[in-house]
Amino acid sequence: MDLNTVTTIIPARHRDDLRALGPGVVPLAGGSELFADPRVHLSGLVDLQTFEWPALTVTDDDGLEIAATCTLAQLSRLPARPDWTAHPLFFQCCTALFGSFKVWNVATVGGNLATALPAGPMITLAVALDAELLVWRADGRDERMPAANFVTGNMTTVLDEGDVLRSIHVSAQRLGSRTAYRKIALSPLGRSGAVLVGRLDTDGTFVLTVTAGTVRPVQLRFAALPSADAVHSRIDAIDDWFTDAHGAADWRQAVSAVLAREILEELTHGAPAENSEARA
Structure with a gap:
């Protein structure tokens, strides 16, 4: 337009x-x-x-820095490394944005985060991997913050007038975590109704990130792999579910509980459920 x-x-x-x-x-x-x-x-x-910021910068000690201007196409082609167990999550989250190759070649990681739609898949990615965001404040300050704190609501963020999101940093430690991804929508090419990512860290910590069905990302943390009932109880306690043309709040809550159970099963036993990324 x-x-x-x-x-x-x-x-x-x-x-x-x-x-x-x-x-x-x-x-x-x-x-x-x-x-x-x-x-x-x-x-x-x-x-x-x-600005011509490098789209992707990899260092052995620090992990991965993603420029805010990195496109989804560039991120989807990120080369794998033997120690990056979480690498599949990058492409999985990119595919949650159903756009043509034209969209993938212009849509940026930072733009997806700053737009702050609940179904923003780059929000899911950044929060699920405990990424750190660098914000250039209008007064000249540099501010670093957890990705989980960036989105404050449906299309609202911590950015004030004149602020710019500069980059997204994912640590080498988080890149070495195991992840499991689930997405559901009301139609095969529809906007996400719920997107969940489970992460199992090397120290046994389990983190479940719930997005798309809630107005802002929700993280559920456990010191070790929990029981399915424990996860279900925590999901039932979430009060940020919403209703729009892409799904009712009660449906989003119900399917998120099902997807969370599948994620827990996969990270416990290592076998993803069939067709888990293509539901309607």
Whole structure:
């Protein structure tokens, strides 16, 4: 969709260029969501792609840094490493966004996080792996925070006017964890109704991340693999379920309990359930 009220596009090459951000001037990354609806209040854009941040940076000690401008296509092609047991989760979460190759080639990891739709799969990925986000605050400060604290509600985040999400960091320790992924939607190509990821760390800690069915990500942590009843009880206690065209709140809660049980079974015995990623 044309943004016919926009009269200026500023190519950002230095952090000072972000000072142009304001009530009618917003960041432009891939634009797949920005150009999806009329934005008559906008008069300008600041293009973040011209920073030319490296999409993916891997170091043996620190793990993986994902630039906010990294596209889903780039992330989906992330090469595997022998010590990255969690590597399949990157592609799995990318496939939760059902878009054409055109969308995958422009939609960015940072844009998906900052849009903060409950079904945002990059939110699922970042929270499930306990990623650390780097935010450039408008006053010049750098702020690092857990991904679990970034999204505050349906399409709301901790970002204030003029702030920019710079990068997402996943530690080498989390990349070495075992993961199990489940997604469900009302139709094969529909927006996610619930997306859950289980993570089993090398010290035995079990973390279940519940997204898409809740207005913000929910993490359930256990010191060791819990019983199915314990997980079910914790899911029943979640009060952030919501209803929209992509699923009713009670349905989202019910299917999340089923998916959580499958995740627990897979991480306990190592065998994923058949067709677990293609339900309707």
